[in-house]
Amino acid sequence: MSGGWDDELAELRVLYLREAGARLGELDRWLDALERDGADARALGELRRGFHSFAGSGATYGLPAVSSLGLDAERRCTSVGAGPAVASDLRAWRETVAGLRREIESAAPAASPPAPSTAPSAAAPAAVAPSVLVVESDSKDRPALVRGLELDGFTVTAAATLAQARSALAGRLPDAVIVDVGPDEASGFALIESLRAKPGGDRPVVFVVSPHGGVLDRVEAIHCGADGHFTRPVDVAAVVRRMRFLLDRERAEAPRILSVEDDSHQEAFLRTVLSSAGYEFRAVAEPARLEAELASFRPDLVLMDVMLPGVSGYDLVRSLRQDERYATVPVIVLTTRGEMEARIQATQAGGDEHLVKPVSPALLLSTVAARVERGRFLRTLVERDGLTGLLTHTALLERARVSVSKKRRDPRRQWTWIMIDLDRFKAVNDRYGHPTGDVVLGRLAGLLRARLRQADVVGRYGGEEFAVVLEDLSGADAVRLLERLRADFAAIEHRPREGGEPFHVTLSAGLATLDEGEDLSSWVQAADRALYEAKEAGRDRVVVATPRA
Amino acid sequence: MKVLVIDDEPDIRRIARLGLTKVGKMDVVEASNGTEGLARAKAERPDAILLDVMMPGLDGPSTLARLREDPDTAAVPVVFLTAKAIAAEVDRLRSLGAAGVLTKPFDPMTLARELRAALGLA
Numbered sequence: 001m002s003g004g005w006d007d008e009l010a011e012l013r014v015l016y017l018r019e020a021g022a023r024l025g026e027l028d029r030w031l032d033a034l035e036r037d038g039a040d041a042r043a044l045g046e047l048r049r050g051f052h053s054f055a056g057s058g059a060t061y062g063l064p065a066v067s068s069l070g071l072d073a074e075r076r077c078t079s080v081g082a083g084p085a086v087a088s089d090l091r092a093w094r095e096t097v098a099g100l101r102r103e104i105e106s107a108a109p110a111a112s113p114p115a116p117s118t119a120p121s122a123a124a125p126a127a128v129a130p131s132v133l134v135v136e137s138d139s140k141d142r143p144a145l146v147r148g149l150e151l152d153g154f155t156v157t158a159a160a161t162l163a164q165a166r167s168a169l170a171g172r173l174p175d176a177v178i179v180d181v182g183p184d185e186a187s188g189f190a191l192i193e194s195l196r197a198k199p200g201g202d203r204p205v206v207f208v209v210s211p212h213g214g215v216l217d218r219v220e221a222i223h224c225g226a227d228g229h230f231t232r233p234v235d236v237a238a239v240v241r242r243m244r245f246l247l248d249r250e251r252a253e254a255p256r257i258l259s260v261e262d263d264s265h266q267e268a269f270l271r272t273v274l275s276s277a278g279y280e281f282r283a284v285a286e287p288a289r290l291e292a293e294l295a296s297f298r299p300d301l302v303l304m305d306v307m308l309p310g311v312s313g314y315d316l317v318r319s320l321r322q323d324e325r326y327a328t329v330p331v332i333v334l335t336t337r338g339e340m341e342a343r344i345q346a347t348q349a350g351g352d353e354h355l356v357k358p359v360s361p362a363l364l365l366s367t368v369a370a371r372v373e374r375g376r377f378l379r380t381l382v383e384r385d386g387l388t389g390l391l392t393h394t395a396l397l398e399r400a401r402v403s404v405s406k407k408r409r410d411p412r413r414q415w416t417w418i419m420i421d422l423d424r425f426k427a428v429n430d431r432y433g434h435p436t437g438d439v440v441l442g443r444l445a446g447l448l449r450a451r452l453r454q455a456d457v458v459g460r461y462g463g464e465e466f467a468v469v470l471e472d473l474s475g476a477d478a479v480r481l482l483e484r485l486r487a488d489f490a491a492i493e494h495r496p497r498e499g500g501e502p503f504h505v506t507l508s509a510g511l512a513t514l515d516e517g518e519d520l521s522s523w524v525q526a527a528d529r530a531l532y533e534a535k536e537a538g539r540d541r542v543v544v545a546t547p548r549a
Numbered sequence: 550m551k552v553l554v555i556d557d558e559p560d561i562r563r564i565a566r567l568g569l570t571k572v573g574k575m576d577v578v579e580a581s582n583g584t585e586g587l588a589r590a591k592a593e594r595p596d597a598i599l600l601d602v603m604m605p606g607l608d609g610p611s612t613l614a615r616l617r618e619d620p621d622t623a624a625v626p627v628v629f630l631t632a633k634a635i636a637a638e639v640d641r642l643r644s645l646g647a648a649g650v651l652t653k654p655f656d657p658m659t660l661a662r663e664l665r666a667a668l669g670l671a
Contacts, residue, residue, distance in 0.1 A: 008567050009657065016560050052603060056632035057560045059654035067654050071632075 010219060011366055016061045017108040018362070023050060024104065027097050031090060038084030047093065048077035054100060062219070063107055069099050106193075107223055129450045130175040130247055131155045135165040135191065141180070141209070141234050148236035151439055152244060152389055153446015162187055169195055176205040176243055180232070181221075185210065189224040196225040205246045209234055237386075244389055245377050255372045258299035259283040260290055260316065261334075262308055266357070270303060273361045274368065287311045294326055300372050304351065306335045314349040321350035328378055330371040334359065385460040387438060388445035396459030397520070400469050403457075404520050415514040416478040417527040418468040420444075423506045423539040425464040432496040432503075440494055440505055447492075451485055467527075475513045475544065482509055482542050490540065508534040512545035522548060551576040552664070553593060555586035555612065556601035556630065564657050565599065573661020583607025587615055590622045597668055599651070602631040602642065610645050617646065628667045630655075 027050045033043040051073040058066025073096040080089055132154045136142045146156045157174065159165035165179070169191075177195065181188030188208070195201045207228045208221040221229040228242055257279045261267045267283045274281045284293050287308050294302075302320070306313035313333060320326050333351035346354040353367055383395035391399065403415045422428075422444065429437040441464065448458045448466065457469040470478050486507055493502040510530025514523050530545040537543065552575050554565050562579045569575040578593045580586035584607050590598060598616070602609035609629055616622045626648040631638065639650045649667025651660070 008571065009564075012560075012563050012567060015563070019560070049603075049605070052632060053558055053560075056653035057558065057564075060561070060564055060657060064654075074632075 007370065010222070011363070011370075013061050013219070013223075014108075014366065015362065016057070017104055020054075020066075020100075020104045021108075023053070024097055024101050026050065027093075031093055031097070034085050034090060038086060038090075039082065041082065044077065044080065044083055044085065048074060051077060051093075051096070058103075063103055065103050066100060069096050069103070072096065129153050129155045129446060131157065132176045132178060132243070133157050133159060133165065133168055133174045134178045134180075135159045135162065135188075136178075136180040136209075141232060144236050145178070145234060145239065148240050149243075151442035151446075152240045153442070153449055154243075162191055165191055166194075169198070173198065173200055173204055175203075175247060176207070178207045178209065178239070179226075180209040182211075185220075189220065192224050192226055205243055207239060207243065241381070241384075241389065242377075245380055254278055254280045255300040255376070256280045256282070256297055257301050257303060257368065257372075258293055258297055259303040259305075260287065260308065260313065261285065261303070261305045263305070266305070266334075270364075273364055277365055279368070287316055290316060290320075294320070294329075299329060300375055301368060302329055302331045303368075304331055304333050306333060306346075314345050314351075317346070317349040317351050328375060330375040332367060332371060388441060388460050390445050390448070390466070391457060391459035393459065393461055396457060396461065396467055396469075399457045399459075400524070401520055403469055403471070403514065404518075404523070407514050407516065407518075411516045414472055414474065416470040416473060416475065417512050417514065417523055418470065418478070418482060419461065419510045419524075419527040419531040420448075420466040420468065421508055421531055421535070422464040423508055423535075425505070428503075428505060432500075433498065436494070436497045439497070443492055443494070444489060444507070447485065447489055451481070451488075467524075475511075478511060478513070479542060479544060482511060486540070486542055506540035508539050509542045510534055510545060511542060515548055518548065550597070551578065551593065551595045553578050553580065553586065553589055553595035553598045555580045555583065555589075555598060555604075555609075557582055557604040558601075561601070561630075561653070565655075565660060568655075568657035568660035569664070572658060573664070575661060583609070583612035583615070586612055587619070587622070590616060590625060591619065594621075595625060597648075597664065598625055598627045599664065600627050600629055600647075602629050602633075610642070613645055613647065626668055628664060 027047060030043040030047045030050070033040050034047070051070045054070030055067050055074050056070075058064065058070060073093055076089060076092055130153075132149050134142065134145060134149075134156060136158065142158060146158060149156050154176075157168060159168050173195070177192075179188050179192060192206055192208070195204065195206065206226045207230060208226040209230045209232055210221070211232050227246055230239055257274050259267060259270050259281065261270065261283055262285045267285070271281050271283065282293065282297050282299070284290055287310065304313045304317055308316070317331050317333065320329070320331065330352045331350065332353045332355060333346040333349075334355050334357055335346070336357045352371060355364065355367060383391055385392050400417070407413060407415060422440070425437065425440075428440060444466065445460070448468065452458055452468065452470070456471060459467050461467040470481075473481070486509065490504060490506045492504065494505060495502050508531060510527045510533065512523060512526035512530060526545040526548055530543045534541050534543040552569055554562050554569075554577055556562050556565070559581070562581070566577045566579065569577050578589055578595060580589045582604055586598070586600070600609045600612060607615070613627050616625065616627065627646075628649045628651055629642045629647045630651050630653055631642065632653040642650045648669075651663055651667060655663070
């Protein structure tokens with residue numbers, strides 16, 4: 001479904017709110033002119049037009065208060081006529097402008113323009129588990145939500161009332177906040193707004209849970225500064241997945257945009273706008289080279305011009321969609337024809353979105369950001385293991401294959417494959433039941449994710465077997481890191497779900513650094529053999545693979 | 550069905566376009582003032598025109614009069630868009646030969662339906 005009603009309306013609303021700020025500034029200037037000369041005809045005319053326009057548009061954009069403020073002020077303009085305006089008129093108009101500004105600002109999303117925040121950032125190793133504050137007036141959902149988050153490696157703090165939440169937010173801000181707005185929605189939203197207003201308050205991921213799932217609730221939640229909205233009863237897995245995705249996004253590499261465009265002016269425009277917003281940009285002028293660029297650049301999104309030499313952009317989109325490797329890559333089709341027909345053609349060919357040239361930079365950025373995020377999110381659903389949120393076996397091998405080919409090009413770089421297996425895990429499942437076993441698996445997944453860097457690849461290799469590919473770390477450092485991880489995991493106290501004494505689980509690991517010229521299967525087997533040796537030697541230990549060849 | 554929206558405010562044109570295309574499945578062409586509207590009406594031959602009343606330069610009523618003077622555009626039904634909802638104003642606009650009058654602010658969700666109703670198509 002491309003460009004749904006809600007998305008477009010929300011987009012237009014953001015645009016409206018942004019432009020309204022500038023228009024209020026103009027009204028201030030006309031009022032200044034009237035302070036100097038109450039009969040300034042131009043100022044009176046412009047003022048009336050300005051208020052008239054707020055009166056006519058506010059409610060259309062879901063802001064009835066803007067319309068009524070505008071209407072009152074416009075009426076005063078009409079009665080003042082050619083002037084001169086007196087002090088009481090000016091005071092009333094100033095108050096209206098202030099009122100309009102309050103309405104506009106409280107409706108505007110707290111975050112500045114979307115997406116560009118996804119710019120590349122240094123991948124710092126996260127030493128601690130991400131923290132979540134759950135603010136919940138209705139405690140029915142809380143146990144499941146808290147458990148789901150903890151299972152995924154989050155540290156959870158709960159607040160039963162808004163007052164508790166406010167004091168929890170007075171100190172160090174958590175990485176994420178989930179607010180159940182309950183029946184008193186306004187104060188729930190006010191809490192989020194006050195969080196967003198704090199220094200650094202734009203960083204936490206904020207979700208709102210409310211009893212209704214209407215479009216307006218959703219819009220309301222997003223405009224008060226929330227990153228997502230869920231309806232009660234919450235789908236815990238969906239909340240955790242979305243939260244993990246948004247938190248990971250912070251540390252993710254810059255999204256790559258591939259533009260298929262033969263017009264050099266247009267290309268320059270796209271490059272300027274997208275590069276300055278932090279995207280990695282590459283352009284192809286000849287359709288024939290598209291295939292090669294897709295394979296080497298692996299774009300997160302394709303911008304496709306329709307008018308290309310010798311071939312229609314629609315046909316290119318169609319052929320791209322037939323290749324399953326690129327089936328999930330979002331495509332935005334750019335046309336100069338703004339007609340319905342072009343839009344239908346774009347959709348039929350498999351384009352996700354259709355923009356008419358000339359495109360404003362703001363619309364381009366917001367559309368690209370929304371599509372890139374959705375595309376990445378969809379990919380995580382396909383590539384991630386449902387229980388642990390780590391990469392699946394297939395996705396993991398796919399990443400490892402990339403490392404092997406990078407090593408061929410640059411033998412100085414180092415990669416280490418680590419195979420990790422829980423010790424006597426079958427006994428844990430047999431004794432405490434699978435739900436408890438799943439919690440143990442989740443703990444290990446959480447620990448791995450918290451300790452490793454973004455560039456490192458972590459996956460679930462099989463049942464209780466995990467694999468990690470470490471990038472650019474010497475063999476000795478890798479062993480040190482792994483030894484600490486082993487000790488920390490062994491120290492974790494697990495509690496059986498059905499009650500009873502807490503217990504501990506240990507892990508064994510095998511580690512192999514990638515040799516020059518070695519292929520993937522030899523590398524993986526080496527780590528696997530090392531793991532086997534660790535098990536043979538009595539478990540709860542790390543073994544380094546013997547050199548091959 | 551193709552609708553020409555003549556309004557000096559981009560906010561209004563954008564959201565009218567959204568309502569008319571997404572909900573009403575209509576085609577929309579736009580003009581940002583009366584003069585441009587006359588040219589677009591002649592070139593595009595829309596099925597209906599949604600015309601803002603208060604615009605700088607050529608205002609809504611003057612634009613309507615000019616549309617009626619040109620045989621190419623004389624028969625196109627025109628619906629006014631006005632922020633003044635008072636009855637006297639609506640009657641005055643109707644008396645100028647408009648097919649209908651819609652008021653601002655409008656609900657983008659129902660704009661297409663109201664336009665159809667004003668044109669006697671609903």
